Amino acid sequence: MSFTLAIIGRPNVGKSTLFNRLVGKRLALVDDQPGVTRDRREGEGRLYDLTFKVIDTAGLEEADGGTLEGRMRQQTERALAEADLAVFIVDARAGVTPLDAHFAEVLRRSPTPVILIANKCEGRAAEAGLAEAWRLGMGEPVPFSAEHGLGISDLHDAILERLTVLREDQAVSQAPRVSKGKKAKKEPSTPEHAEDGTEGEEPPSGPLQLAIVGRPNVGKSTLVNRMIGEDRLLTGPEAGITRDAISLDWEFRGVHFRLVDTAGLRRRAKVTDRVERLSAYDTKRAIDYAQVVVLLLDGQEGLHKQDLWIARTVIEEGRALVIGLNKWDALKDSKAAISEVQDRMIRSLPQVKGIPLVPISGLTGRGLDRLMDAVLEVYETWQSRISTARLNRWLSAMLEAHPPPMVSGRRLKIRYVTQVKSRPPTFALWVSRPKELPDSYVRYLENGMREDFDMPAVPIRFLLRKGDNPYA
Structure with a gap:
């Protein structure tokens, strides 16, 4: 039985540390500063024989719904409504606070079963707080240390106990009602998933990893919410709301x-700020694992120096790049804005030509289809392959048009080319003296390949190799 587990609690009680321990990776940002987590993050958790979806949530705080803290609390309440089980964490060292007591009362009224955890229970300093947790009226607290992994087996037993009760309740509610004197019809047995016609089909390949990056407050979270059709991510006028890199299917x-x-x-x-440095590292890691990256610009501000740095980082990592010009609906002179950004890109990013520039509005969804068309197109180019025969015919034509330069009175010879990998397209070039081949000639070959094989918007890499001398 698969289930969803939500981690709930006030700020700085160890929710993200527990999340990282359950998923087995350092996915969520962890810091001593309270309120680091803002958006809810999901992951695949594992606890001995149990596998489940686990949701890390923002800290529960009393705040007006219009404030950032109020919007964070609304996200937490949605996570609680989606979950089958919830873990409510209190800090055993700090003891039970009035905020803990307030939200414990809210959770007791929730239909979602709740397990109480007293975190940071390593050492004697936590004994008083562990005993105090009983008065929350949520049953026996599980003594735990998310940092050191103490109490994992007790948490497993508590989850298993709640799951048993949950299964029994579901079995009772789903049991068929049969009237007296009639036998219930026996349904024909069908293999799993047979009703949707997927039986016997090959499993689908992995998802296309698409990262949305950009400067603060350009509308990244608003765009993602528009894509998925729900207010899944926190948005607002405040800059820098998003801290974690949140992945969504x-x-x-x-x-x-x-x-x-x-x-x-x-x-x-x-x-x-240390948290902002951790957020920047998390964004860099998202770029490393992405296949296509959408760099979002604020259409009213144009292309900044920081945007160019982000674009170069994406290209150096070998990722396909698409640029989205956001807040398109608020522009007065749209043609001038596009022309200005395109001119700046040609001057500043000569190593990758033909990067798609798509005007969009994350708020209204205008231009979203064109943006995704560009994403799918550059993805196909990014993983394209070219046969060795075609490559060497092309190389002969390029060498005939412009032969390699002479070095020390001898002309460099390029004998052979082949594609060694895709994603991004990478080619091995056999040269008589690889170290002597100028970068300008490599750029000539790269530009020719980009034009002749229609490969815009993706980085192209050449590996220079030297063949064995048969007379040596």
Whole structure:
């Protein structure tokens, strides 16, 4: 039986630390500063023989619904409504606070079963807080240490106990009602998933990893919410709301995507806060694992120096790049804005030509189809392969048009080319003296390949190799 487990509690009680322990990775940002987590993050948890979806939530706080804290609380309440079980964490060292008592009363009225955990129970300092947790009226607290993994077996037993009760309740509610004197019809046995016609089909390939990056407050989370059709991510006028890189599953025209909303990237000189540095590292990791990256610009502000740095980072990592010009509906002179961004890209990013620039509005969804068309197109180019025969015919024509230069009175010879990998397209080039081949000639070959094989918007890599000398 698969189930969903939500982790609930006030700020800085160890929710993200427990989340990281259950998923077995350092996915959620962890810091001593309270309120680091804002969006709810999902992952695949494992606890001995149990596998489940686990949701890390923002800290519960009393706040007005219009404030950032109030919107964070609404996200937590949605996670609780979606979950089959919830874990309510209190800090045993700090003891039970009035905020803990208030939200414990809210959770007792919730239909979702709740397990009480007294975290940070390593050492004697937590004994008083563990005893105090009993007065929350949520049963026996599980002594635990998310940092050191103490109490894992007790948490497993508590979850298993709640699951047993949950299964029994579901069995009773789903049992068929049979009137007296009539026998219930026996349904014909069908293999799992046979009703949707997927039996015997090959399992689908992995999802297309699509990361949305950009400077703070350009509308990344608003765009992702519009894509998936729900207010899944926190948005608002405040800059820098998103801190974690949040991944979401999404399907568009039959293609399975894993969308990653990232924190805004500012210039390194302006980043002084430790949490912001962790957020920047999380965004960099999202770029590393992405296949296509959408760099979102604020159409009213144009292309900044920081945007160019982000674009270069994406290209250096070998990822396909699409640029979205957001807040399109608010522009007065749209043609001038597009022309200005395109001119700046040609001057500043000569190493990758033909990057798609798509005007969109994340708020209204205008241009979203064109954006996804560009994403799918560059993805196909990014994983394309070219036969060795075609490559060497092309190489002969390129060498005939412009032969390699002469070095020390001898002309360099390029004998052979083949594609060694895709994603991004990477080619091995056999050269008589690889170290002597100028970068300008490699760029000539790269530009020719990009034009002749129609490969815009993706980085192309050449590996220079030297063949064995048969006379040596």
